[in-house]
Amino acid sequence: MTIDVAAAGPDRPIERLGDLLGSRKVVVLAGPGGVGKTSSAAAIAVGAALSGIRTCVVTIDPAKRLADALGIEHIGNDPVEIDAVGAGKLWAVMLDADATFDDLVVRYAKTEDQAGRILSNRVYQNLTRNLSGVQEYMAMEKLFELHNDRRFELLVVDTPPSANALDFLDAPRRLVSFLDNRVFRLIMSPGPAILRPVSFAARAVLKTISRVVGAEVVDEAVAFFQDFEGMEDGFRERAQSVQALLHEDATAFVLVSAPRGDTVTEALSFGEKLSGFGFAVAGVISNRHTPAFATGSRSAELETELEPLDRDELEANLARMELLRNSEESELIRLVADLEPPRVARVPLLDRDIASIEDLAQMARSLL
Amino acid sequence: MAGKPPLKEAIESTSLLIVAGKGGVGKSTISAAAAIAAAGLGRRTALVGLAHSRPATELLQALGEEAPIMAAISPKLRIFELRPEEILIEYLEDHGMASLGRRLISTGVVSVVSTAIPGIRELLVLAKLKQMERSGEFDSIILDAPASGHLLTFLSSPKGLADIANVGLLRSQADDVQALLTDPSRSKLVLVTLAEETPVSETSQTYAQVEDQGAIALGPVVVNALQAPIRLSPQARKALASLAERDDRADAYRFVAAKAHLQEENLAELRRRLPGCRMARVPFIFSTGLGVEELAGLAEHLLSEVSDDH
Numbered sequence: 001m002t003i004d005v006a007a008a009g010p011d012r013p014i015e016r017l018g019d020l021l022g023s024r025k026v027v028v029l030a031g032p033g034g035v036g037k038t039s040s041a042a043a044i045a046v047g048a049a050l051s052g053i054r055t056c057v058v059t060i061d062p063a064k065r066l067a068d069a070l071g072i073e074h075i076g077n078d079p080v081e082i083d084a085v086g087a088g089k090l091w092a093v094m095l096d097a098d099a100t101f102d103d104l105v106v107r108y109a110k111t112e113d114q115a116g117r118i119l120s121n122r123v124y125q126n127l128t129r130n131l132s133g134v135q136e137y138m139a140m141e142k143l144f145e146l147h148n149d150r151r152f153e154l155l156v157v158d159t160p161p162s163a164n165a166l167d168f169l170d171a172p173r174r175l176v177s178f179l180d181n182r183v184f185r186l187i188m189s190p191g192p193a194i195l196r197p198v199s200f201a202a203r204a205v206l207k208t209i210s211r212v213v214g215a216e217v218v219d220e221a222v223a224f225f226q227d228f229e230g231m232e233d234g235f236r237e238r239a240q241s242v243q244a245l246l247h248e249d250a251t252a253f254v255l256v257s258a259p260r261g262d263t264v265t266e267a268l269s270f271g272e273k274l275s276g277f278g279f280a281v282a283g284v285i286s287n288r289h290t291p292a293f294a295t296g297s298r299s300a301e302l303e304t305e306l307e308p309l310d311r312d313e314l315e316a317n318l319a320r321m322e323l324l325r326n327s328e329e330s331e332l333i334r335l336v337a338d339l340e341p342p343r344v345a346r347v348p349l350l351d352r353d354i355a356s357i358e359d360l361a362q363m364a365r366s367l368l
Numbered sequence: 369m370a371g372k373p374p375l376k377e378a379i380e381s382t383s384l385l386i387v388a389g390k391g392g393v394g395k396s397t398i399s400a401a402a403a404i405a406a407a408g409l410g411r412r413t414a415l416v417g418l419a420h421s422r423p424a425t426e427l428l429q430a431l432g433e434e435a436p437i438m439a440a441i442s443p444k445l446r447i448f449e450l451r452p453e454e455i456l457i458e459y460l461e462d463h464g465m466a467s468l469g470r471r472l473i474s475t476g477v478v479s480v481v482s483t484a485i486p487g488i489r490e491l492l493v494l495a496k497l498k499q500m501e502r503s504g505e506f507d508s509i510i511l512d513a514p515a516s517g518h519l520l521t522f523l524s525s526p527k528g529l530a531d532i533a534n535v536g537l538l539r540s541q542a543d544d545v546q547a548l549l550t551d552p553s554r555s556k557l558v559l560v561t562l563a564e565e566t567p568v569s570e571t572s573q574t575y576a577q578v579e580d581q582g583a584i585a586l587g588p589v590v591v592n593a594l595q596a597p598i599r600l601s602p603q604a605r606k607a608l609a610s611l612a613e614r615d616d617r618a619d620a621y622r623f624v625a626a627k628a629h630l631q632e633e634n635l636a637e638l639r640r641r642l643p644g645c646r647m648a649r650v651p652f653i654f655s656t657g658l659g660v661e662e663l664a665g666l667a668e669h670l671l672s673e674v675s676d677d678h
Contacts, residue, residue: 033515034392034567211537261658263392293620302618305607313598314621320654321624327654351626353565 017254017283017345018368021048021154024252026147026245028157029285030274031256032266036287039066039354039363040256040347041158042092046357047364048154049088056091056152060139060160067094069356077103077142079151082357091152097138097160104141108234114227123224127178137171137242144242169246169277172239179225179232252282257335259286259328264335271339283343285367286332290325291348293318374588374646375558375670379406379508382556383501384548385587386523388513389560390570394592397658398560398650399512401666407444408667411507414500416448418493418514435660446506452489455496463537490525491538494545501554519574523549523557523583552585560590563634572641588646590670591635595652598628648673 020027021044029041038059045057056079057070067073070092071082077099079091102119109115118124143157210218245251253274257267271281295318298311306314336344345367354360371377378385379402387402389395396417403415460469500509514522526545548554557578561571571589578586600608608625611618638647650669653662 032392034390258392262397291623293623294616295620296616298617299611299615302607302611302615302621305611306604306621307601310598310600310604313596314624317596317598317624317628318620324654349627351623352630 016368017044017285017343018047018051020252020254020282020343021051021053021368023250024282025153025250026143026155026157026248027252027254027282028143028159028246029254029256030159030270031285032263032270035256035258035263035267036347037256038158039360040285040287040367041156042066042070042354043360043363043367045090045092045154045156046360047368048156049090050361050364052088054089054151054153056093056146056149056155058093058095058139058142058146058155058157060095060097060158066354069354069360079146079149093142093146095139095142100138100142104235104238105231108231110230117227118224121220121224121227123221127224137175140172140242140246141238144238144245147245169273169279172242176232176236176239179228179235247278253279254283254285255281255339255341256285256287258288259331259335261331264331267335268338281339281341283345284335284339284341285345285347286335287347288349289328289332289346290321292325371646373671373673374648375402375405375590375673376409377646378556378558378587379409379411382553382587383507384497384509384511384555385558386511386513386555386584387558387560388519388574389515390567391515393560393562393567394650395515395560396512397663397666398558398590398592398670399510401663401670402558403445403508403510404441404663404667405670406508406510407441408671411444412505413445413508413510414448414506415445415510415512416450416497416500417512418450435664437664438660441664450493450496452492455492456488459492459495488525488538490522491542491545494522494526494548495541498541498545498548501548520577520581520583523578524581527583549584550582555584556587557584558587558590560592561638562593563591563631563638565634568634568638568641572638575642575645586645588648589638589642590648590650591638592650593652594635594649595628595631597632598625600625 027044029037029044031037041057041059045055048055059067059070059072072080072092072094074094077093077096079093082090082092105118105124106115109118139157139159143155146152146155255267255271255274257263267284274281303311332344332346347363347366350359350363352359354363385402387395387399389398399417400415403413406413457469460466497509497511500506513519526542526549559571559575561567575586575589578584605625608618608622612622613619648670650666650673653666
């Protein structure tokens with residue numbers, strides 16, 4: 001299949017992204033940093049709500065004005081209903097990844113004591129920040145929970161920006177294998193936690209590691225793994241359910257990009273990774289396109305209103321924009337030719353920052 | 369004070385520059401351009417990327433090109449990509465623990481340890497940079513750092529580790545790295561941003577947090593991808609707004625002017641939030657791909673741009 005983007009016209013996508021909304025329950029937006037994923041997610045959600053779909057948008061760290069536009073003030077894991085979206089219903093939630101992980105620990109711990117020990121362990125606190133993809137995975141985890149919430153017909157999920165932004169797809173596996181590590185299994189033979197004898201071989205390894213990192217650090221790591229014992233199963237099952245949800249037909253992945261060389265290259269590698277995990281790219285959003293202006297000759301009125309100096313400056317700027325627009329077109333073609341997505345939305349750059357639901361609705365019109 | 373170009377000054381006065389910023393602001397591009405600039409000044413330069421945030425492949429390829437423009441620069445410039453696990457193994461070997469190193473690899477415990485122990489991955493990278501700095505092989509080391517969301521974790525790792533590890537080899541490493549980061553003649557942070565809402569607010573926040581924690585000395589802030597300003601009279605602006613409805617060209621002008629105005633507002637906001645901070649302005653490159661020519665052009669700009677701080 002060849003897609004002639006140029007023939008599709010400035011704001012007329014091949015198949016409309018909006019068509020996705022009726023048939024899907026979950027739309028996941030992924031893409032490189034700085035391309036407007038969060039505002040795209042918010043705009044899709046506003047557009048869906050306006051068309052009468054009960055929608056919840058899951059965002060991570062939105063810009064202040066965007067959060068204000070959505071009317072969400074605080075980070076927290078409970079969806080907040082947003083007023084003033086016409087007839088539709090819209091909720092938004094600003095994800096707190098740390099709290100989500102903490103909730104899981106509390107859920108799978110056998111006792112309150114066990115949960116308390118884990119939550120205060122510095123190795124655990126570090127894990128939530130440093131295990132690559134954990135934050136992203138927690139977004140998926142939250143998604144799973146919201147998916148079971150009857151209030152919502154559609155969930156729109158923004159994935160956090162990170163160097164390896166698709167880590168969330170692999171994170172459940174990585175998390176489980178981290179918790180399962182056999183070296184630490186060796187350390188933990190059966191018996192009451194406090195009296196547990198550590199095997200001789202494991203002791204030797206630990207002793208050497210202690211020489212490098214100091215004994216307290218090792219003690220804390222061992223304590224963490226001992227406390228976590230028995231909880232892996234819960235985590236594994238949960239991870240499998242999340243994976244299953246992502247693979248359902250009702251879940252769509254949309255790749256967000258911008259028409260710049262390095263961004264398109266990054267987006268293409270995202271696309272490759274997605275298909276590596278067995279996901280199809282249901283659509284592409286190419287954001288922040290320099291708009292095309294139909295620039296006929298200057299009217300006499302315009303001639304009289306502008307100083308020649310101002311006019312020359314504006315003309316020079318327009319000419320540069322036209323050049324830029326041409327190279328953006330070739331970048332979009334490069335992106336689409338390689339990914340062959342069924343839907344492409346080209347979103348023009350706005351001349352202002354998004355500050356209201358109306359701005360989001362406007363963006364939604366070119367998106368959907 | 370219209371002083372020396374801010375980035376040139378930072379390059380010449382500091383051995384390690386940590387270049388950081390939000391995703392999409394052109395951090396890797398500025399790192400590469402700064403490295404070319406340093407090499408162009410005759411300094412033996414290392415451009416360092418991390419496995420998780422390495423300079424874009426395109427940039428590396430561009431730098432590897434045998435372009436005439438690079439002839440004088442290439443001999444002075446080396447490119448590294450650091451991986452914490454490899455540094456750990458190398459470190460253990462250097463300290464007579466080669467067999468432990470092999471054992472750690474074969475049991476897969478390296479990744480577990482490096483994930484579980486707070487700050488160890490970051491510390492390993494910083495320790496390696498410290499070693500490079502102390503080796504005397506380089507006059508300038510430019511690090512393309514992790515995205516700013518992870519920057520503070522990265523910079524505070526030696527302190528955090530020193531707090532919990534009282535003894536051991538890593539403790540002494542942590543102390544050495546801390547000494548490197550707190551000496552402004554040895555290291556500085558260069559934040560890269562755009563004159564857009566989110567990058568401006570994130571950069572200001574990061575700047576303030578780094579300053580509060582005294583994590584590292586702050587160098588100039590690089591404002592990337594600036595378009596030429598358009599300063600219309602209020603009267604002209606008004607005329608455009610009223611004509612835009614029925615005149616396409618006026619509408620185009622209005623858009624261009626509004627974008628330029630937004631950029632000025634965001635720049636003013638950045639200045640307001642970071643008073644006294646030196647800023648290096650980098651022009652927008654009207655090209656979607658960045659080859660070695662463009663990078664060399666940026667490098668030249670970084671060396672010549674005179675700061676307009678007050």
